[in-house]
Every structure is written in C-alpha cells, then in structure tokens.
Ligand SMILES: O=c1ccn([C@H]2C[C@H](O)[C@@H](CO)O2)c(=O)[nH]1
C-alpha cells in the first residue's frame with residue numbers, strides 16, 4: 061500500500077489592483093457580465109470572462125430557466141461561446157466573479173463540477189493549460205492551471 065497526494069498550485073492576491081493590467085480588465089468584463097445574468101430564481105449572479113490568445117474577450121453570465129436543470133452556468137456560457145466562435149484560438153486566461161444584489165460577493169466562488177469538466181475539455185481542445193482567477197471582495201485566488209481543479213479527470217485521453 062502506498063499513499064500519494066495530489067496538490068494544486070494557487071497564487072493569492074489581496075486586491076484587484078495587485079493583478080496584471082490585462083487581468084484587471086478581465087475582472088471588469090466579468091463583473092459587467094455578472095450584472096447581466098438572468099438569475100430570477102437564485103438571485104445569484106455569476107460572470108465569466110475569457111481572454112483568448114487573439115486578444116478577444118468573451119464573457120458569459122448564468123442563464124436560469126423555470127425548468128431548473130435547463131439553465132446554464134456563466135462559465136459554460138462563456139467557454140461554449142468561445143469554442144463556437146473561435147474554435148482554433150486558445151484560451152489565455154479566465155476570470156469568474158459573482159454578484160449578490162448589486163455587490164460583488166466577498167468570498168470567492170469556484171466553478172461547479174460540470175464547469176470544471178468543461179474547463180478541462182477546453183484545455184485539451186486548446187492543447188494548453190490556462191490560469192483561472194476566482195475573484196471576491198475579500199481576495200483573489202489564481203488557480204495557475206485551471207484543469208487542476210479536476211484531478212483524476214475523465215478526458216479525451218481515456219477514450
Ligand atoms: O460557478 C458557478 C456556480 C453557480 N452558478 C449559477 C448557477 C445558478 O444559476 C446560480 C445558483 O447556483 O449560480 C454559476 O453560473 N457558476
């Protein structure tokens with residue numbers, strides 16, 4: 061018997077002003093996307109911003125539905141939009157931010173399991189890892205490689 065441990069690399073920042081200019085701009089984009097969320101059932105608004113290697117910024121917000129499971133998270137709205145419009149272009153960086161009422165939430169919000177699966181697929185599609193910034197009022201966590209959020213994942217190499 062042998063025990064092993066899987067760890068992930070995170071970078072912590074205290075404030076948005078500590079981020080690179082490019083990342084700060086993405087936070088702004090994600091925040092304005094969050095304000096446009098359609099979240100009449102949860103009132104929990106999420107915004108995602110994806111910077112592509114060609115400089116395009118793609119945003120998405122959660123889109124709920126009266127038939128609850130038919131809604132979609134902000135992350136997947138953004139990543140599917142990026143994949144459908146720019147299938148050949150890799151993702152450079154992704155940012156997620158959430159809003160309750162009109163205010164950015166204090167604690168960071170991490171993507172749900174289904175979104176982690178799509179993030180993992182995206183890094184395979186792009187043949188490249190990318191960082192994911194989780195932004196809250198109390199601080200920011202940068203997941204250096206977004207697909208680390210899904211250890212022991214099921215991906216294209218399994219098929
Ligand atoms: O990472 C997350 C977590 C939740 N949501 C959405 C789904 C639903 O509309 C609302 C409450 O779960 O927030 C996202 O968009 N992304």
Ligand SMILES: [Zn+2]
Nearest residue numbers: 133171172175
């Ligand atoms: Zn999700």
